[in-house]
Amino acid sequence: REGHSLHEIIDGDEPLRPIIDFDLLVEALNAITPKLSSGQAKNLLCRAFRDTCLEIFPEWDKETMSIAESSDEKKISLHVLTFGMRLPNIAKVSAFTELVRKKLPAGLQKKGIIDNIANIGSFKSFSLRILGTPKYDKKTDKHVRIKKVIRPKDGSIFDFMIRPPNDDSRVIDSPLLVVPESEVNRCSKENNDTSSETTQADFDFVESLLGENGIEGYTLSFPSDNIPDLFPLTRNSPSHCPI
Incomplete structure (x- = not known):
């Protein structure tokens, strides 16, 4: 709907596409030495992304x-x-982001230019604005800067999503995607905190509801800390259940 921002909500740590969120004020660009034009800055970013994809997955298709x-x-x-591969989890996407950052000139590596999704809000929850929708500016209470296609021109909206439905692209891991020990510990701590905050009685109650309604072929999991009332279901066997 025109004038409204729509977002893809990413919650949970299933495989997802690597993404770079690049934001650079023109004022900051003009202060970088040696001087860069906006076109040069964009090209440097895209080349760094391309080269990183090829490093971790030599068969990756740049198209x-x-x-x-x-x-x-x-x-x-x-x-x-890229819609040509996925990475195993958010921590791996975080490592991918750092590989891209290191390929950029020093002036483009500064904090705030490339957002690392693993450091935004909850470790396992963030959002990405959907193609064709504007950004909401809280200061002015206006919708600005509509998100537009650069490439591929004939791509669908799903080509610009991080975790679209029915994505069967390959999940790629690489020794280059080193996850810092601090992130591993952080992830483990969050999982433990989530489980401890949700009582076994709640879990058992939801499980009983599934059984009473004939919903089978799924594994019930504890909710994430940012959506405490949502119990995820993961399919574990073929089922005629419509959900």
């Missing part, structure tokens, strides 16, 4: 790179991702 832009006269804003 599967998607680029969306919501820039204006004050800010360069790009989302760069």
